[in-house]
Amino acid sequence: MIRALRVREHEAFPQVYVVEFEDGSERLATVNMAPGIKVYGEQLVNIGGKEYRIWNPYRSKLAGAILKGLKTNPIKPGIKVLYLGVASGTTPSHVSDILGPSGILYGVEFAPRVMREFIEKVAAYRTNVVPLLADARFPSKYAHIVEAVDVIYADIAQPFQSKYVADNADMFLKKGGWIMMAIKAMSIDVTKAPSETYKREMNELEQRGYKVREALHLEPYDEAHAFVVAQKT
């Protein structure tokens, strides 16, 4: 395996790192909050006494978005995140790394099998992660657990995703807080051109009072996916 040489913090995003390898290549990484433990077979590298987890943009849309030049990344150390659709925890584990011990991630997932994986690979080792086996379409079902959050990150690939995200944001998002949402064109409506679906989902957010601040395509890291950042004003 090619050796990692150096590491530097990302210019814009705290706790996001860029690892330089021997062959001149560079990869994103985060500092592993659960040393020694891999979540999805990612590479672990040791530099200067710290363990970094290489963050794969082909597996994680947030990493893809960062490499595609995302301007606002509200996910910072110490903040509170409500994450809809954690699946087995690929992206959530990196978000947990970024938040660090003083932040908190409430992770919602409704498929029991993947939730089990999420618990055993991610939540069990990370004190800043609170697992919630629940349906993101019914936020009142976890309203007694979740506090107000700074960011809602949504990756639930549902038709009318924006409606559900806005429902969650109405209940849990602080004023000035952020929505980050991956929109999968195909699973929302296959009959329409991708761009049309993105537009519709963004309109829905705007109508519900959330200002879209940024939108980008994730190609080549992800086909037919867009990434949207919006704010509660």
Next chain:
Amino acid sequence: MAKKYLFITPLAVYILDEHGEPIAFYKLYRDSMSREEHVRLLYDMEQGRLSEKILEFIASNIKKEDELVVEDNDLGRFISNNLKDARVESATRGDAILKARENLTSIIEKTVGVKPQEYYSLVHELMLQLTRLKVKEVAEKRDLFVAQAINALDDVNKTINLFASRVREWYSLHFPELDELVEEHEDYFKVVSNIGFRSKMTKERLKELGIKDDVAEKIVKAAQSSMGADLTEFDLEAIRLISDTGLRLYSIRRSLEKYIDEAMYEVAPNIRGLVGSLLGARLIALAGGLDKLAKLPASTIQVLGAEKALFRALRYGAKPPKHGVIFQHPLIHRSPKWQRGKIARALAAKLAIAARIDAFSGEYRADELREDLEKRVEEIKTLYAKPPVKPERAVKAKKGGKKFRGEKR
């Protein structure tokens, strides 16, 4: 008339005024309370149920003319059904509750006396436990599905063998040499279904089907000089009906295996982690469910699936079997005979623990269990490296009946 808001948190229930300030609270969490009780309480709330005491607390803090806003519909309904005079409204867009939610940790600290850091670690623990409980509950009802699936898998395997023998015998009338050249049933089916006539066998086509180079060459050669009878399209169609079905059965087999593997992850992750999904599912099927398996002593798990041999032993005083289906585990069948019984015992002991964790707590500890087991097996291998010297024994009478692999002693 005033609007009041019900605000529920993991440690206390609050009544808020219109500005989101708590005017009364009821502690859910007490030092005397066990973690299990606390988890149960949160679980009930999620199901839309509140305890007597919480209802009393609500009743004593709202006046007749007050309107109580509750976020969750089910809880709202529960309260209005149980407190006849209460005027309950469900709404999820109240600034009052959002405001309290923003101050959650400081409200908790003031009222319950739990500091933020401690609060978060409590919530982390509680939800870890509650979520495990819920995942387990979903899975519990699925163990019998897995048991059926493994039985179906056995049916499929039997049918594959049956059809394979039939197709081999039938197609051999046309191309007898193929039978020995292609050992894998699936490959045989592929050749018959996709190429059919031996005159059409070419190296390229055979390789497309995934047949190895040298074998393909032999097949082509054999086809050119075959002694088999000629075949008409009419005859071939009939053979293909069965061969195609054979191929379809292989694809069903793969889907079933995948289903079992995924379902086992949910139903019995520790058993799966220890012995793999198929063997694990087979044990669940033999026991009649995960709960039943979890209640069996290790010594019974050790011989599950060897009932015939066990009864024979009881009846005729023969030696009892050392292993049932767990013989299928490579640690056992790849070991020399004289070590198998000991390894089987060690494996069964770990299986008993794994089954209990799966049935009762749902945590994942298979990796430790497997490491322990491997250590123990290493020990056995060094302690009993040589076969024991057999004492002279009288020639034993052979009782009839076929020996099963799983019942060997």
